Amino acid sequence: MPKIEDKVKGFYTVDDAIALDYETTQALQFKHLNKTRTILGGSKYFVKADGTKFIDHEGREHLDMIGAVGVVTVGNNNEFVWGELEKVFRSKQYMMGAVAYHNIAAAFAHNMALLSPGGQLTKMGTATGGAEAIEGSIKLVKLASRNKPGKEKILACEGAFHGKTTGAVSVGGKEKWRMSQHPTMEMVDWVPYGDAEALERALATGRYLAFYTEPIQGEGGIIVPPEGYLKKAREFCTRYDVIFTVDEIQSGCGRTGRMWCVDHENVVPDVLVFAKGFSGGLVPFGGYICREEVYEAAYGSAETCFHHTATYQENGLSAAAGIASLEYIMENDLIEAAAAKGDYFIGKLRELRERYPGIIREVRGKGLMIGMEFYEIPDQYKEGYGDYYADPVNNDLVEKYRIQVNHTINNPAVFRFLPPLIVEKEEIDYTVESVELAIQDAIERTSR
Numbered sequence: 001m002p003k004i005e006d007k008v009k010g011f012y013t014v015d016d017a018i019a020l021d022y023e024t025t026q027a028l029q030f031k032h033l034n035k036t037r038t039i040l041g042g043s044k045y046f047v048k049a050d051g052t053k054f055i056d057h058e059g060r061e062h063l064d065m066i067g068a069v070g071v072v073t074v075g076n077n078n079e080f081v082w083g084e085l086e087k088v089f090r091s092k093q094y095m096m097g098a099v100a101y102h103n104i105a106a107a108f109a110h111n112m113a114l115l116s117p118g119g120q121l122t123k124m125g126t127a128t129g130g131a132e133a134i135e136g137s138i139k140l141v142k143l144a145s146r147n148k149p150g151k152e153k154i155l156a157c158e159g160a161f162h163g164k165t166t167g168a169v170s171v172g173g174k175e176k177w178r179m180s181q182h183p184t185m186e187m188v189d190w191v192p193y194g195d196a197e198a199l200e201r202a203l204a205t206g207r208y209l210a211f212y213t214e215p216i217q218g219e220g221g222i223i224v225p226p227e228g229y230l231k232k233a234r235e236f237c238t239r240y241d242v243i244f245t246v247d248e249i250q251s252g253c254g255r256t257g258r259m260w261c262v263d264h265e266n267v268v269p270d271v272l273v274f275a276k277g278f279s280g281g282l283v284p285f286g287g288y289i290c291r292e293e294v295y296e297a298a299y300g301s302a303e304t305c306f307h308h309t310a311t312y313q314e315n316g317l318s319a320a321a322g323i324a325s326l327e328y329i330m331e332n333d334l335i336e337a338a339a340a341k342g343d344y345f346i347g348k349l350r351e352l353r354e355r356y357p358g359i360i361r362e363v364r365g366k367g368l369m370i371g372m373e374f375y376e377i378p379d380q381y382k383e384g385y386g387d388y389y390a391d392p393v394n395n396d397l398v399e400k401y402r403i404q405v406n407h408t409i410n411n412p413a414v415f416r417f418l419p420p421l422i423v424e425k426e427e428i429d430y431t432v433e434s435v436e437l438a439i440q441d442a443i444e445r446t447s448r
């Protein structure tokens with residue numbers, strides 16, 4: 001049989017791709033993919049990812065404290081999850097297509113209903129990532145409310161991040177991401193995050209069909225709302241007939257020490273959007289689960305049931321990764337582990353805050369969703385080091401101590417830790433010690 005190289009000169013097979021060296025990979029990336037991001041990020045080239053560790057092309061080990069921004073709950077290249085995906089392949093399942101039942105997706109939806117807040121979110125829509133899941137939820141709430149006179153708008157939160165597709169930036173709380181997207185959805189207003197009074201005032205106008213919020217704002221800077229905020233939001237949404245939609249894309253799947261972050265307050269939303277942690281870090285995945293009434297109001301008739309279809313909907317491989325990730329997380333008690341390790345981690349970082357009160361403004365979070373907010377660097381040093389102490393500390397962690405962390409998208413004063421839930425106590429200790437050394441170094445460099 002002729003080889004692909006004989007047919008398409010220069011074609012890389014998967015074997016070739018795995019064997020690509022640093023220089024070739026960088027050159028290809030710069031030529032064909034987004035080069036500004038990699039230049040600005042001074043990207044690493046990892047040739048191996050295993051559990052909480054990466055190995056770069058020069059054989060150096062790095063610690064994963066960001067888990068691909070909250071995706072890799074089960075650890076990188078988790079053997080159990082890969083093994084389950086392999087089973088799906090070996091048994092030659094029917095994987096794709098709109099015309100037949102989907103056993104794996106149906107089983108995943110069943111599991112998610114069992115694990116949903118209060119066991120009450122029993123219908124599911126799937127997607128291939130967070131932003132698409134948000135788009136799906138926007139469509140759901142609009143369609144479900146089409147017969148409610150006067151309910152024409154969506155309420156969302158300032159500082160919120162829901163993804164970067166056009167619909168998702170429309171509900172997001174940052175003008176920056178709407179650049180060149182205007183006109184975006186005109187029907188969105190925003191209230192300050194965590195302010196229950198402002199929320200009630202807005203909802204009482206009767207104009208809103210849905211309220212969108214993250215239970216902890218991730219990209220906004222790991223902002224934990226005041227205790228009771230979600231409960232009040234639930235009450236107001238019920239009182240004013242508003243569909244309460246929570247975005248658990250970053251905070252879900254056990255990350256905060258409960259299956260869902262809303263479980264901390266025993267709140268049952270009407271729609272819950274998920275992604276990231278359910279993919280095993282392997283397969284693009286996302287979706288929403290919702291109350292049956294909302295789903296039926298939107299898609300429950302022959303007229304509307306085809307209003308949302310997508311080729312990769314109910315994708316078998318993604319659903320298998322979801323099932324396997326959940327099984328691994330629960331069999332290994334990783335949710336409880338996230339709570340205990342998170343308390344330990346946050347406690348240690350707060351001790352650091354007490355030692356460096358002029359550098360660290362606040363340590364926030366729940367479970368293994370943790371942010372550190374830093375003060376501004378004195379003006380005369382900003383050019384060399386960045387606007388906030390978060391910059392030199394973040395850089396030293398990545399470059400000197402080989403710990404992967406990153407800034408929150410909507411708040412440059414904050415960087416965060418979203419490690420795999422399997423992270424070890426010793427790895428947390430190493431991280432905290434490294435943060436302290438990086439802070440001491442930043443103080444030294446900005447006080448010469």
Ligand SMILES: Cc1ncc(COP(=O)(O)O)c(C=O)c1O
Pocket residue numbers: 069129130131132134161162163164214218219247248249250251275276
């Ligand atoms: C809360 C939240 N919503 C939505 C998204 C968008 O998800 P994706 O990047 O998969 O589109 C993110 C991503 O960081 C997120 O944190």
